[in-house]
Amino acid sequence: MRIKLETRGLTKRYGDSLALAPTDLQVCDGEFLTLLGPSGSGKTTLLQMVSGLIEPSGGQLFIDGRDATHLLAGQRGIGLVFQSYALFPHLTVAENVAYPLRMRRTSSSETTKRVREALSMVKMDTFADRHPRELSGGQQQRVALARCFVYKPSVILLDEPLGALDKNLREHMQLEIRSLHRGLGATFIYVTHDQEEALAMSDRICLMNQARVEQIGAPNELYDKPVSRFAAAFLGHSNILDGHVHGKYMQWRNLQLPLPAMSEAASGSASLLVRPESAALAPVDTSFLQGQVVETVFTGADLRVIVQIEPNVRFTVRTPRIGKPDLGAMVGITWNPADTILLHQ
Ligand SMILES: Nc1ncnc2c1ncn2[C@@H]1O[C@H](COP(=O)(O)OP(=O)(O)OP(=O)(O)O)[C@@H](O)[C@H]1O
Ligand SMILES: [Mg+2]
Incomplete structure (x- = not known):
């Protein structure tokens, strides 16, 4: 794949504080890359x-192989969409979308055609004559997307564009943005701190933590092979047991838990990661861990059973909806060691 955009050691400091440590990143042409990370991790700064x-x-910064570090924003061929839609309140929807074309002195016949195309892509063609105040939040965000796509930038940056929307609309717009991405063929860099959104939407995720890149990879790579405790805890639900590796076992409290095969047993501090869907409830006498059921959460597709293993340690198991255990019941927890991940510290 051709590289569309590349950063080499890109850094931002404000006085003594580091907003982005030197960062090397390559984004392929047409890729959907998500910057994911907690608040303050440097996502907006990078974008x-x-x-x-x-x-x-x-x-x-290189765009199409050319040094773009000192190019003016308007010369980079990049479109931007923010969380606040920032539509012009006194202009109609069609006028808002036409605005970037006006700035570029596009002819009026071409403008009319492109505005119609852009509004139809976001399914807002019947709203062309309304003003922003006459639209819902989701509709305003669609107009903001159309206003960005209308001049066909080859790179589109989106900074938490769905942050202000409710959950249903968010999920609907996620699918729409994915399909717009496929239709446009542009390179998208999308910022979110919502891990489910990142897993659902991205070709690759760039996970950020404390002003630096923690891990980059396809969503399944980050989920199945987190490189650190932070990555394991940030993506998906995790049970993390911190202990010490001795030979083929990890010592956790007074228990010896089996390690995943292949993990070269370097002795020392380590964390064993067991995803809730990799664990199962089992009879107490044939299980790795035992505890008392303190909560069962119905999630629609399945059940999340929360088991108190020790006074300060809870373990979550995802189980089928049938056979819901009683609150307070003593249960065992087991798993296939091959489905666990060992993270050395
Ligand atoms: N203009 C500024 N002056 C000083 N510090 C700043 C400035 N802008 C950002 N920072 C700091 O840089 C760090 C990274 O901020 P940034 O906005 O990139 O985070 P973010 O990952 O986008 O977070 P959020 O999810 O909250 O939007 C933060 O610690 C922030 O306080
Ligand atoms: Mg931000």
Whole structure:
């Protein structure tokens, strides 16, 4: 795949504080890359340096193989969509979408045609004459997307564009943005701190933590092979048992838990990660862990059973809906060691 965009050591400092540590990142042409991470991890900072809205403290940015580090924002061929839709309140929907074309002095016949196309892509063609205040939040966000797509930028940056929407509308718009991405063939860089959104939407996820990149990979790679405790805890639900590796076992409290095969048993501190869906309830006498059921959560598709293993340790097991255990029941928990992940510290 051709590389559309690349950062080499791109860095941002504000005084003594580091907003983005030197970052090397390559984004392929047409890729959907998500920057995922907790608040303050540097996602917006990275995005805004790519857009040209903030000046890097160091490093370089390449677009189509050319050094774009010092190009003005308007010269980079990049479109931006933010969480706040920032539509012009006094302009109609069609006028809002036409605005970037006006700025580029596109002819009026071409403008009319492109505005119609862009509004139809986001299914807002019948709202062309309304004003933003006459639209719902989701409709306003669609207009903001159309206003970005209308001038056909080859890179589109989206900073938490669905942050203000309710859950149903969010999930609906996630699918729409995915299908717009396929239709446009542009490179998308999408910022979110919602891990489910990142898993659902991305070709690759760039997981960020404390101003640096923690891990980059396809959603299943990050989920199945997290490189760190942080990555394991941030993506999906995890049970993490912190202990010490001795030979073929991990010592956790007074228990010896089997390690996943292949894990070269370097002795020392380690964490064993067991996803809730990899664990199962079992008879107490044939299980690795035992405890008391303190909560059962119905999630629609299945049940989440929360078991108190020790005064401060709870373990979550995802089970089928049938055979719901009683609150307070003593249960055992088992798993296939091959489905667990050992993280050395
Ligand atoms: N103009 C600024 N001056 C000083 N510090 C800043 C400035 N902008 C951002 N920072 C700091 O840089 C760090 C990264 O901020 P950034 O906005 O990139 O985080 P983020 O990952 O986008 O978080 P969020 O999910 O909350 O939007 C934060 O610690 C923030 O306080
Ligand atoms: Mg941000």
